[in-house]
Amino acid sequence: MSLTTTMTDGAQIVKVNAERIDAAMAIQFKEDMRTETESGPERVILDLSEVQFIDSSGLGAIVAAMKQLGGGRKLDLAGLTPMVEKVFRLTRMDTIFDLYSSLSEATAPASANS
């Protein structure tokens, strides 16, 4: 599983360089997220724009990635493709993350929490 981190104003952006987060790679994803986000800013933005498919294992791994950030830090999701968005919506997991249609929207000043 390939993750790439970039730092921006007050947030860490983690991009998932894979087309799927499924049962075959969910555990690896969770472990790699732990490594990537061990320390860093409060806000982590997960860029999912390359991800075309996610299953319940992948969804669980993203929830786990948020939980392992610990209190005081948050995981936002950006660039959800239609199928990924559908899985989040059906399971109501869209209500527990802040979702942004694109990375630029997630990092736009207007979207900053005030």
Place this chain on the structure above:
Amino acid sequence: MVKTFACSFTATNLDARSGISSVVARLRTLGVPAARVDEVQIALTEAVNNVVEHAYADAAPGDVRIKAELSPERLWISIQDAGAPFPNGQLPEGKPADVDVPVKNLPEGGFGWFLIRELASQVQYERSGGSNNLSLCFEIQVTSPPAQA
């Protein structure tokens, strides 16, 4: 007119991925609308994940056989395996995950059966001859398949 096709693969995550991809590709060429194919892919993936993780949990991975039967209005997909039966011979209820809880208590799994029941219009299960036979039905409006070159 009813079109049928089948495939089988070993119950591992990677073999399941390519097996399901082949079913999905076939549905597209048969004119099933893209959004519906996506939903079938989600439900089928969850059903096959369950076979990999539960039915063959205590044994060497056996085979998973998928059969699809597409008529103009509906698609039946059956998934057969020779693994352990469902507990008490019953399919899980598939309740929605409770998301109104503190972050640390959020579920990291248990979404699979909820997704299957949300996306399939009918779900049937039969245990016979040492095999699990799970059938999922999807309502379909088949469009014309893309013209063949």
